Amino acid sequence: MQLSMTLDELNSFLDDHFPQVAGEFEVMDVTPMHLVTRANVADKHLRPGGTVSGPTMFALADVSVYLAILAMVGPKALAVTTNCAIDFMRKPAAATNLRGETRILKLGKVLAVGDVLIFSEGDDRPVARASMTYSIPPGP
Amino acid sequence: MQLSMTLDELNSFLDDHFPQVAGEFEVMDVTPMHLVTRANVADKHLRPGGTVSGPTMFALADVSVYLAILAMVGPKALAVTTNCAIDFMRKPAAATNLRGETRILKLGKVLAVGDVLIFSEGDDRPVARASMTYSIPPGP
């Protein structure tokens, strides 16, 4: 399978359609069925002790799998998250950006499934692992 | 088992320890092993079409189970989320507050487990269902 969107197109799509999180997340790399993302961690993402909050990691996982699906099927899709399972395994480094490594495991007509490993930048032990399912609406 | 914290103590704890989300979430009711919360939905929680974002629902589930545990064991705990599984079942009503109904299913020495049903206020069909596990650190 081939990519339907380039790195630049994915980042533009993110800025245009999710202005509430503009600048928080960006796509760093994309290949068929794989995507690398970064969360630019700011004060509002932190919890006591400087650690990155759970909702920030959830949001990174959610946007990462969403964009990895769009990269394959194109920007016309309006996929909806139906399920997420997430394991928080280590405390993220204080005030450090997050890196998400996403792979798509299934790209069906109705459901798509992907998973994400999340790292604090500069550390190769994952801080979290998430799997996400998206429901893909029927095409026009 | 009996409550260790009152409704007012839980809301004060939330304001003091989570200033980043002050005003976003509040505890409406607490009884042993049960808690009712509200998410005060604002522009930043919305997605295209006015629907409430997934990360907002995750954050509501996370804070709800956390506070339901603290209500039982007291404010000294520093519990950490280790796992979440969440099903997004319906589109939340546009620009409408969310209501979370939480029950604690296990309150062990090491792990606590709870689940949450999330509703758009005024509708009795759940928009999401989440289960959360917390790791409870050894006491002093």
Place this chain on the structure above:
Amino acid sequence: MQLSMTLDELNSFLDDHFPQVAGEFEVMDVTPMHLVTRANVADKHLRPGGTVSGPTMFALADVSVYLAILAMVGPKALAVTTNCAIDFMRKPAAATNLRGETRILKLGKVLAVGDVLIFSEGDDRPVARASMTYSIPPGP
């Protein structure tokens, strides 16, 4: 919403379509969107110490939500499990039957979601909690 299958019809369906597990599981009660099941625990379901195995609890949860869906939509459906999240919270009592209390939370055209609390018979503290998603194929 009303039931499409009676208690007897559900048990007959189970015996006819799942002969591999005949006698292991039975439906004890059914009302709209709710179902009570029993797992008849035998030697093959046990682990060292006499405790009931994880796969047995998974199987009970799986069949319970499946039958709770069929009870509503009728025996024509060929629903497929797409996702399960399960928390094992307590050690089941040794060599004791399990009881599953299931509720359907969403019954959509494409996806159905339910959750189950599992108990050792005679104890009101849940040993496990599971949520299951089923994909419902298009009707004829």
Place this chain on the structure above:
Amino acid sequence: MQLSMTLDELNSFLDDHFPQVAGEFEVMDVTPMHLVTRANVADKHLRPGGTVSGPTMFALADVSVYLAILAMVGPKALAVTTNCAIDFMRKPAAATNLRGETRILKLGKVLAVGDVLIFSEGDDRPVARASMTYSIPPGP
């Protein structure tokens, strides 16, 4: 980190401690933090149409992560499954053995987390994906 158990020791441990599933599962390969397993599919694992049952895939995931942890920490452990999230993504091939590829993502003092991709032998598209958490009891 280094292995604490060899391939032969893991298979012997499985036969000795889980006689109920003797012959159903075997370890094919082990390296630090990784394990490959096989489920030898027989009639009792099948569902209508010849497909492998969900509980069989759950059991393969459960035993795979368990053995991958023991491979690292040694046979003295009595780890207990606390959580599983599993996505069933494709119909397994009829009457075909399953292959499980497991990686350990966290090996802590209290909790260990791993995930598994499950394949029908001879097909490189995963039929299921599971993540499992184990609670590790304090050592002697």
